[in-house]
Amino acid sequence: MGVTQPRTKQSPWKKIREIQNRFPLSTLFLVIIALWVILAILSPYFFTYHNMFNLARQTAVTAILSVGMTFVIISGGIDLSVGSIVGVSSVLVSLLMVNGWPISLAILVTLLISCLLGLITGVAIYDAKVPPFIATLGMMSAARGVALMLSQGRTITNIPRPFTQFAQSTVLGVPSLFIVSVVVAIVGIFILNRTQFGRNVYAIGSSKEVARLSGINMRLNTYGIYVLSAALSSLAGILMTSRLASGIPTSGQGDEMDAIASVVIGGASLAGAEGSILGTMIGALIMATLRNGFNLLGIDPFWMRIAIGILIVLAVFVDQFRKND
Amino acid sequence: MKRDNEYAVVMENINKTFPGVKALDSVTFRLKKGEIHALLGENGAGKSTLIKILMGVYQKDRDSGKILLDGQEVHINSPIKAEQLGLSAVYQNIMLARHLSVAENIFLGQQPKKNGVIDWKKMYEDAEKVLEEVSLDVDPRALVKHLTPVQQEMVAIAKALARRAKVLILDEPTAQLSEEETVQLHKIMRGLKKSGISIIYISHRLDEIFEVCDVATILRDGQYIDTKPVSELTEAEIIRMMVGRSIDDLYYKEEVKIGKEILRVKNLNRYPVVKNASFSLREGEILGIFGLVGSGRTELVRCIFGADVPDSGEIEIEGRPVRVLSPNAAIEHGIGLIPEDRQQQGLALPLTLADNCNLISGRDTSKLGIRRVREEQEIARKNVNELRIRTPGISQRVKFLSGGNQQKVVISKWLNVDAKVLIFDEPTVGIDVGAKTEIYKIMAELLKQGKGIIFISSYLPELLGVCDRIMVVAEGKITGTLGREEATQEKLLALASNL
Numbered sequence: 001m002g003v004t005q006p007r008t009k010q011s012p013w014k015k016i017r018e019i020q021n022r023f024p025l026s027t028l029f030l031v032i033i034a035l036w037v038i039l040a041i042l043s044p045y046f047f048t049y050h051n052m053f054n055l056a057r058q059t060a061v062t063a064i065l066s067v068g069m070t071f072v073i074i075s076g077g078i079d080l081s082v083g084s085i086v087g088v089s090s091v092l093v094s095l096l097m098v099n100g101w102p103i104s105l106a107i108l109v110t111l112l113i114s115c116l117l118g119l120i121t122g123v124a125i126y127d128a129k130v131p132p133f134i135a136t137l138g139m140m141s142a143a144r145g146v147a148l149m150l151s152q153g154r155t156i157t158n159i160p161r162p163f164t165q166f167a168q169s170t171v172l173g174v175p176s177l178f179i180v181s182v183v184v185a186i187v188g189i190f191i192l193n194r195t196q197f198g199r200n201v202y203a204i205g206s207s208k209e210v211a212r213l214s215g216i217n218m219r220l221n222t223y224g225i226y227v228l229s230a231a232l233s234s235l236a237g238i239l240m241t242s243r244l245a246s247g248i249p250t251s252g253q254g255d256e257m258d259a260i261a262s263v264v265i266g267g268a269s270l271a272g273a274e275g276s277i278l279g280t281m282i283g284a285l286i287m288a289t290l291r292n293g294f295n296l297l298g299i300d301p302f303w304m305r306i307a308i309g310i311l312i313v314l315a316v317f318v319d320q321f322r323k324n325d
Numbered sequence: 326m327k328r329d330n331e332y333a334v335v336m337e338n339i340n341k342t343f344p345g346v347k348a349l350d351s352v353t354f355r356l357k358k359g360e361i362h363a364l365l366g367e368n369g370a371g372k373s374t375l376i377k378i379l380m381g382v383y384q385k386d387r388d389s390g391k392i393l394l395d396g397q398e399v400h401i402n403s404p405i406k407a408e409q410l411g412l413s414a415v416y417q418n419i420m421l422a423r424h425l426s427v428a429e430n431i432f433l434g435q436q437p438k439k440n441g442v443i444d445w446k447k448m449y450e451d452a453e454k455v456l457e458e459v460s461l462d463v464d465p466r467a468l469v470k471h472l473t474p475v476q477q478e479m480v481a482i483a484k485a486l487a488r489r490a491k492v493l494i495l496d497e498p499t500a501q502l503s504e505e506e507t508v509q510l511h512k513i514m515r516g517l518k519k520s521g522i523s524i525i526y527i528s529h530r531l532d533e534i535f536e537v538c539d540v541a542t543i544l545r546d547g548q549y550i551d552t553k554p555v556s557e558l559t560e561a562e563i564i565r566m567m568v569g570r571s572i573d574d575l576y577y578k579e580e581v582k583i584g585k586e587i588l589r590v591k592n593l594n595r596y597p598v599v600k601n602a603s604f605s606l607r608e609g610e611i612l613g614i615f616g617l618v619g620s621g622r623t624e625l626v627r628c629i630f631g632a633d634v635p636d637s638g639e640i641e642i643e644g645r646p647v648r649v650l651s652p653n654a655a656i657e658h659g660i661g662l663i664p665e666d667r668q669q670q671g672l673a674l675p676l677t678l679a680d681n682c683n684l685i686s687g688r689d690t691s692k693l694g695i696r697r698v699r700e701e702q703e704i705a706r707k708n709v710n711e712l713r714i715r716t717p718g719i720s721q722r723v724k725f726l727s728g729g730n731q732q733k734v735v736i737s738k739w740l741n742v743d744a745k746v747l748i749f750d751e752p753t754v755g756i757d758v759g760a761k762t763e764i765y766k767i768m769a770e771l772l773k774q775g776k777g778i779i780f781i782s783s784y785l786p787e788l789l790g791v792c793d794r795i796m797v798v799a800e801g802k803i804t805g806t807l808g809r810e811e812a813t814q815e816k817l818l819a820l821a822s823n824l
Contacts (some may be wrong), residue, residue, distance in 0.1 A: 106819065195695050196688055196695075206674055209670050210669070211673070213632055215653040216684075294691060
């Protein structure tokens, strides 16, 4: 049998692993803190109130989209239509207001119509058994078409001031847009972790057959997931309209990729059943920080795209590494 | 050197340490040429680790002894090396490319080539030769996904033979096979043995060991226990060596008063897999369903549970006719299904034990869709205690639990919703002897609470051991129902092959 050496020493790597496994978001926190420290050193302007204010506003819209996307991706799906629904909502809410509808009613109708679009996607996925990628790709194109048609391709201006003022407003010095995104995230965390619907989303993501055999109503839950994503996209579109003070049919183009990137950087798996809203929020914040930092440092914005591309792949690589070992 | 040459494989004093666990502690294993050698042990005994070391998936510890193949010391540092040395393994979940043809699978990675492109004609011809060796009569052009499980198993073996394997490792090959197909597999194993191939055979079904193996090596908790000719062993002895204590009552059964009828199925049809099925189940009764794989037994219970929708027929629960068009409806009416594939159908593997236990009952404990997390945790803890689920805690992800414990989690889901009729579809496949007995005990406990159980199995001894009645299904039809006293293996097999 020979000598057995005592196994008391624990390598520091293993300890790090253990901490990472217990708090999977710890790496992300470190990344964002490191980014902030570096930027603070490189640019004295970074930690000023004005820049932080900007950063918060920039994060808000993507963050709201990403909360919906988190639900979709955890359920094992994908939603490519979120950017187009931002566009439709932007056009719709502006047109209604320009035509004299009260602001609240315009917002409500816009949200409802977007939910209807989400429901159509849900029907295509559950009832017609079209894979989510294709169903939402179709909606992405169709919804963008609707936005362009309604606006005849033109930007809608002359939007009532009280509506546009919301995006400029602050509460205790914090931009209202950011507060809305935080509220959305908190409600999202509650739904995901504390409700039946939230657990069903995880169960569906882990296996549709298991979920069905456990009596989960697949129809209602599938509809719910895509309606929720559409509703949040619509909210993001409405806020964006307020921020830009105009209804732009092409707004939100490419936002689906930002949302997916935030969710994936935040630790979710496209295979489903994994991910968290807190992770997604940090993911969104990292992306916004990079954008902001590159601007501040005056680096060619094309570099930023490259950096974000590398970041997405790197984030997933680190995550795989953690899981496999 | 010479003496060793009667052995195809010698693994001497093998140690393997994983962080925190000694998986193998000085284990020795000797496989003679042309021998079928059973490797036995409970889950976690070290069988798979030993095989994975032989196959180059894991590396043995440095302080281990040697591995000799045909008397030569070898260092197997990768699965590719193992294959080159003539070692080949067919694992429980057959790893074939389902969308490729039989021939393509057999020669995957070593297709015969002519001028740099695949020589299809030669490949099909060669494939036919290899298929003949395993007496499998299928078209080498057929896609693997269209084959039955046993045919797929044979293709996997043929693939090993095409690689000129001298040593074949079969890891639980019969888990997915019916009785008849198992017999067929055994026949082929004997043929391979005659042609000089040595086989390492892993199975949880002890009857098979006596049927087909020459020698058995038993491991327990990573330690070598004994190697003996099978003819000198009894089932009880093997179990004692595997478990470390004797299990006097492997098939646990208590006398329970059989009460009123709780389920009646009338003329249930789902073309073409279920034909005119009628039967009933009483409180405290355990009704076995025996049938070959593909006989329609699983489809029958899936219709009762609403997982598939029947074309016609009636279902009555406690005398009331009910319509069960979805699992959801079945749950409302108190019918539960522990499905045959716990990994693919029973468990949300990435989720925690607590989440899985409450997956169904959550809707009863929650208010307005908001979960009562405290209550759920209490329920999960109760499940862990009552079913003796071995887990570090209720927040453990179920994918990390062993097969037996996973199965207990699936059962827990149904205990928490108080289902009246519980359908167990092959609940003991791939779990070790100790855990099997515990499952039978759980069934006995449920019967005492007045529930009725339908128990599907391909393994006759367990059906004969625990059931009150056994119903036989063949080609979608119920071919007979035998009471506990009159049922024998022969009668049931005759009914199952519909003679």
